[in-house]
Amino acid sequence: xxxxxQLFAGLALMTIGLGPAQANYTLNLMEGVxxxxxxxxGLHMLVLWVCVFxxxxxxxxxxxxxxxxxxxxxxxxxxxxESTKVEILWTIIPTVILIVLAIPATKxxxxxxxxxxxxxxxxxxxxxxxxxxxxxxxxxxxxxxLDEASNKAxxxxxxxxxxxxxxxxxxxxxxxxVPVNTKIRFLFxxxxxxxxxxxxxxxxxxxxxxxxxxxxxxxxxxxxTYRGQCTELCGxxxxxxxxxxxxxxxxxxEAWVAKQQGIAVENAAAAEKxxxxxxxxxxxxxxxxxxxxxxxxxxGAGLAGTFPSITGSSVVTGDIxxxxxxxxxxxxxxxAFGQMLDxxxxxxxxxxxxxxxxxxxxxxxxxxxxxxxxxxxxAVKYDDDDE
Numbered sequence: 001x002x003x004x005x006q007l008f009a010g011l012a013l014m015t016i017g018l019g020p021a022q023a024n025y026t027l028n029l030m031e032g033v034x035x036x037x038x039x040x041x042g043l044h045m046l047v048l049w050v051c052v053f054x055x056x057x058x059x060x061x062x063x064x065x066x067x068x069x070x071x072x073x074x075x076x077x078x079x080x081x082e083s084t085k086v087e088i089l090w091t092i093i094p095t096v097i098l099i100v101l102a103i104p105a106t107k108x109x110x111x112x113x114x115x116x117x118x119x120x121x122x123x124x125x126x127x128x129x130x131x132x133x134x135x136x137x138x139x140x141x142x143x144x145x146l147d148e149a150s151n152k153a154x155x156x157x158x159x160x161x162x163x164x165x166x167x168x169x170x171x172x173x174x175x176x177x178v179p180v181n182t183k184i185r186f187l188f189x190x191x192x193x194x195x196x197x198x199x200x201x202x203x204x205x206x207x208x209x210x211x212x213x214x215x216x217x218x219x220x221x222x223x224x225t226y227r228g229q230c231t232e233l234c235g236x237x238x239x240x241x242x243x244x245x246x247x248x249x250x251x252x253x254e255a256w257v258a259k260q261q262g263i264a265v266e267n268a269a270a271a272e273k274x275x276x277x278x279x280x281x282x283x284x285x286x287x288x289x290x291x292x293x294x295x296x297x298x299x300g301a302g303l304a305g306t307f308p309s310i311t312g313s314s315v316v317t318g319d320i321x322x323x324x325x326x327x328x329x330x331x332x333x334x335x336a337f338g339q340m341l342d343x344x345x346x347x348x349x350x351x352x353x354x355x356x357x358x359x360x361x362x363x364x365x366x367x368x369x370x371x372x373x374x375x376x377x378x379a380v381k382y383d384d385d386d387e
Contacts, residue, residue, distance in 0.1 A: 030200055033222045033247070037203025039108045047101060054097075112204055115217045118185035122176070126188075126195030126208035126230070128335050129237040133176050136187075140260045143340060145290055146240045147171040152289075154240065155298060170227045173290065175244035179253035180220050188214040192335060193235060199228030199245055207232065220247040237294055271343040271367040277351060280364055284352025287345045291337070292353075300357030307333070311358035320363055324350055328373055338377045343367035346374075 031041045069075040125132040130145040145151075150169050153160040162168045178184055188197060190208040198205030202218045205228075220226075228243040248256060289298065292310075296302050300310035310316055315323050327350065330336030337346060344367045351364040 032201040032203045033220050033224070033226065034201075034203050034218050035221070036108075036112055036218065037201060039111065040203045043104055043108050046104065050097065050101065112216065115185045115215050118183045118217055120179075120182060121185040121187060122178075123187040123189070124197055124208065126190040126192075126197070126234070126241075127340060128192050128235050129230075129241040130340070131176075131197070131241065131243060132191075132340075135257075138257050138261065140257065140264065142174050142260075144172045144174045144176065144244070146242060147173050148286075148290065151240070151294065155293070167227065169240060170229070170242045170244070172242055172244045175225070175246045177246045177248060177253065177256050178218075178220060179250045180223050180247050182250070183217060183219045185217050186215060188216070191339070194232050195230050195234045195241070196232035197228070197243060198231045199226050199243055201226045202228075202245070205231055220245075223247050223249055223252075240294070267342055267344065271371050274366055274368075275344075275347070275364075277355070277364045280348045280351040281355050283344070284348035284350070285356065287341070287349040288352055288356075291341070292349065295333075300353070300359075310353050313359075316353050316359055317361055320350070320354065320361075320365055323354070324365060324370070324373065328377065338374055343371040343374065346370045 029041050029044050031038055120138075121136040123132075123134040123136055125134070127143070130143050132141070132143050134141040146154075146169070149165050150162075150167075150171055152158055153162045153165045153168060186197075186206070188206045188208040189212060190210045192210060194210070195208045196205055197208060202220070204216055204218075206214050206216045208214070224247055226245045226247065228245070230238060230241045230243070232238075234241075295307040296310045297307075302309035302311075315326060324346075326334070327346070328336060328338035330338075341349070347365050347367040347370045350370075353359065354361040354363060
């Protein structure tokens with residue numbers, strides 16, 4: 001009943017010209033925060049009102065004819081078969097309407113794909129089930145995953161009410177940060193299956209396809225936080241790979257870039273030092289929670305018939321090199337973590353699962369060893385073609 005009332009209220013507001021009624025009745029497209037999104041919205045509204053006018057004209061004529069020429073008023077139906085003039089007319093008019101609408105539609109489509117004169121480029125790679133962002137102009141690269149609070153609440157029998165989690169399933173640990181009023185070229189690809197990158201307020205979405213590169217662009221007008229999701233059914237955790245874009249004023253963005261570059265230097269230094277087993281286990285616990293727990297469960301018990309148990313696993317309690325090889329390359333439903341985790345996180349989670357979750361093998365592996373193994377992984381080649 002509530003949704004029905006909202007529907008009629010929204011339609012009423014639209015009918016009397018009070019806009020799309022987005023604030024309380026989300027029945028229409030949002031205008032967004034980019035020129036493309038506003039062009040798409042304007043095109044949508046143009047087509048909508050053309051359809052409304054045609055509907056009112058056609059059904060108005062029908063209802064008028066039926067009501068004022070009904071039998072009870074003495075009218076008698078005429079006997080005729082066809083009219084060549086009418087048939088020509090109702091063929092020409094829709095054709096003209098479609099041609100007229102095709103002109104602005106084509107203009108918007110061409111504009112959406114015009115990436116020339118971009119001021120910066122970001123490569124987006126879809127993984128099961130997270131996003132990898134690489135700033136090609138500044139050397140920044142990181143993975144963006146579902147935030148810890150949402151990840152814990154979504155677990156089976158977690159006991160956490162999702163309504164208590166802010167932006168449940170729409171928050172990430174590391175958002176994509178971009179400057180406002182800057183033309184940004186996006187390059188899209190995937191490492192495993194087809195994903196689809198979509199932030200509604202940017203006005204478009206783009207598929208990420210393994211082995212291919214698609215591209216698009218945006219320029220955000222207003223600083224703020226904008227959320228989206230993967231819109232391609234890409235696997236069992238499809239619903240848990242959100243997108244968060246934070247648009248900053250240029251001075252704030254430049255400060256963020258400097259900070260990220262500093263973090264990259266610190267991470268590179270951390271990968272070269274020797275870590276104690278205790279420190280690796282402590283760090284590995286959070287890495288496991290963010291990357292492994294959704295399949296192997298938080299306690300390492302696995303999911304019978306689908307995902308093997310970590311606790312007591314012959315792979316985990318056996319040769320550490322064989323375990324690391326499996327994690328690097330993946331197998332079956334298990335993704336390849338070789339390019340998804342940095343050397344420190346990889347070494348930490350490898351050590352944690354061997355000495356936690358009910359296991360007590362007692363050994364560990366250093367980030368320097370993982371770094372050497374990752375360097376041997378062949379780079380993925382792409383065809384620079386659109387979908």
